[in-house]
Amino acid sequence: MQRNAAAGRLSFSTDSGQAVAHGTILFIAVGTPAGEDGSADVRHVMAVARSIGREMAEYKVVVNKSTVPVGTADAVHAVLREALQERGVIVPFSVVSNPEFLKEGAAIADFMRPDRVVLGCSSDQAEFIMRGLYAPFLRNRERIQVMDVRSAELTKYVANAMLAQRISFMNEMAGLAERLGADIEKVRIGIGSDERIGPHFLYAGCGWGGSCFPKDVRALVSMGQDQGLEMGMVRASMQVNERQKHRLMEMLHEALGPTLKGRTVAVWGLAFKPETDDMREAPSRVLIDALVAEGATVQAYDPVAHENAARLWQGEPLVQLAPSAMHACDGADALVVVTEWREFRSPVFEELAQRLTERVVIDGRNLYRGEELAAAGLRHWSIGRPAVAAAAPKAPAALSWPAAA
């Protein structure tokens, strides 16, 4: 941003007239939070559309980049037409749906090298302009998919619901694997190598969160309801996810007993996933709130999310933010790994064993191998794999050379 702002390519304004006059293509990328009934709240999108309608003086392509329910492009069209009528002017415009598929935490890379660019267009002129806009990013392979506006709008929701469903499905299977003494990680590899299934989004863990999956999945259920359709599979993926977010607390009880009052628990990872400080609907929140409700002290660490966490638990003496991952473990009974940040992947287990009073590690993202922890004297719980008890610390085996032939 700094580089492009310095070069005069990027500027910011709070003056809507100036912003509308600036270009032919106007992106609407405001938030579409979940309303009380789960439907997406498009008030901000409509507010921007009204501003554009009040200001535009020549042909514009108005692009819906926000994730919006099917039919919103039509509603934006109607708002623009109304605003122009109020002004008594005729100005041509097109509305395009261009849903955003970037992954939070990898936004720029995804933008520069998109898997696909979906354009919901009903005008040749708008399609021509949008193709020109994206051409520099798609030089080596055509990745634009042009479709009708409603299909484009629905594509975004179906993509997110499918991804959320894959994770929830694996979490449900992980529960079964735990009870049957199977290892979900082996099952994941076993099924992911099937080309029809593919390896992505099959990782069992402590649940999905963030700003998109929960609200988009809820919005899809609500869209179905409006049409008199029960979205059973989508709803089930939400239910499984809610249950999964409580799994870490269940494991803590299995490890430490029926009450955690007076216990201290280290939590590694607060953001809903690595490479972001976003804590919206993060599994860490469910865990930490449950720990506080039981009277446990939390020593939490995240590489980037402390500012958000401090706001969430402001004035809560039971939640402390530690300056480093290892500091969080000092004097704690157990460690719970909630977010798979790279820096959590290979801690020195012997050091953990020294710091954790009860030597319990709850591995909510299946980062560690149970045998390795056991060898360091730690007890290991993970998702969809049998719990591993600590082995008595062993002296390293003496080297034995094969007898000379």
Ligand SMILES: NC(=O)c1ccc[n+]([C@@H]2O[C@H](COP(=O)([O-])OP(=O)(O)OC[C@H]3O[C@@H](n4cnc5c(N)ncnc54)[C@H](O)[C@@H]3O)[C@@H](O)[C@H]2O)c1
């Ligand atoms: N975050 C993601 O990874 C991601 C990925 C794909 C799609 N999306 C979609 O993109 C949209 C935005 O998501 P986000 O995460 O950036 O949300 P956000 O809440 O972080 O940002 C939205 C911004 O819009 C601004 N805003 C609200 N009303 C406005 C108005 N009337 N005029 C000008 N600005 C206004 C807010 O101040 C805020 O800065 C959502 O529809 C979301 O579903 C987000």
